[in-house]
Amino acid sequence: MIDWLAFSRACVRDLEAVLAQLPTRAEREPIMGAGEGGDDTTAIDAAAEAAVVARLEALGADLILVSEELGMRTFGAGGDLRVIVDPIDGSVNAKRGIPFFSLSLAVAHGPAMDDVRFGFVHDFGSGEEWVAQRGGGAFLDGTPLAGPGPKETLEILALEGTTTAAVAAAVPALHGVAHRVRVMGSLALSLCHLAAGRVDAVCCLKPARSIDIAAAQLLVRERGYAIELFEDPPFAAAPLDLDQRSRVAAAGTPELCARLAAALRTV
Structure with a gap:
């Protein structure tokens, strides 16, 4: 039986060593090639993935890896x-030295989102550790998430997948839906902040991939909040692969989630 929490924490230590070895833009930013996920593979992406893959190889277990650079192995x-x-979820932040990026790691016993049993997100800026177990709750630094959740009105909406063009197209449609907008740069962490009630909703303005959301969505769902790939539902059946199928919306209730999705469908 693999202790996935201990494994994830070991990966964090390895990635902290990688970050220390590549401390500045000069070391982190060079492009090494193209990843299977479709984005450029930079030096920091390649080194971070190599560290996690080495940990997985050391387990000697039978499994399938779904990862940003390697694809499915x-x-x-x-x-x-x-x-x-x-x-490295939030790799642009990581390359530029902005302390808001994370390790996102999920474990599933099957090929679909509903098969995810364990989710782990580590914030390398704040040091916060977000963990969820299917049916076992959501935790921040070992303490169950509780207390005030997202508001019933959308005071703060976190947008991810943001280019200038995407934001310019989406914001007019979101006028009257959300009062304030935040763009923080890591979809996994933004979803964790929704689970903690720090933001009231999250939208990704480009089609999301399972690697970006598989871990953090479990925290959202364990809190009883809503998340949907509204252009390719249902969320529970979404394949755990690298394809980009749909934009994602998440909020405290299915009604708010649907309202966000309706606004984005006009864009």
Whole structure:
């Protein structure tokens, strides 16, 4: 039986060493190639993924890895066990030295989002550790998430997947839906902040991939909040692969989530 929390924490230590070895833009930013996820692979992306892959290889377990750069890779005999990893979610922030990026790691016993049983997100800026167990709750630094959740009105909406053009197109449609907008740069962390009630909703303005949301969505759902790939529902059946199928909306209630989705469908 693999202790996935201990494994995830070991990956964090390895990635902290990688960050220390590549301390500035000069070391982190060079492009090494193109990842299977479609984005450029920079030096920091490649080094971070190599560290996580080495940890997985050391397990000697039968599993399938779904990762930003390598794509899908079979370890041993493969099977139903899947590990979905984005070693650096918020890589633009990481490259530029902005302290808001994370390790996102999910473990599933099957090929779909509803099969995720464990989610782990570590914020390398604040040091916060976000963990969820399917049916076991959501935790921040070992303490169950409780207290005030997202508001019934959308005071703060976190937007991710943001280019200038995407924001310019979306914001007019969101006028009257959300009072304030934040663009923080890590979809995984923005969803964690929704789970904690720090923001009231999250939208990704480009089609999301499972590697970006598989871990953090479990915190959102364990809190009883709503999340949907509104252009390719249902969320629970979303495949754990690298394809970009739909934009994502998440909020405290299905009604608010649907309202956000309706606004974005006009864009």
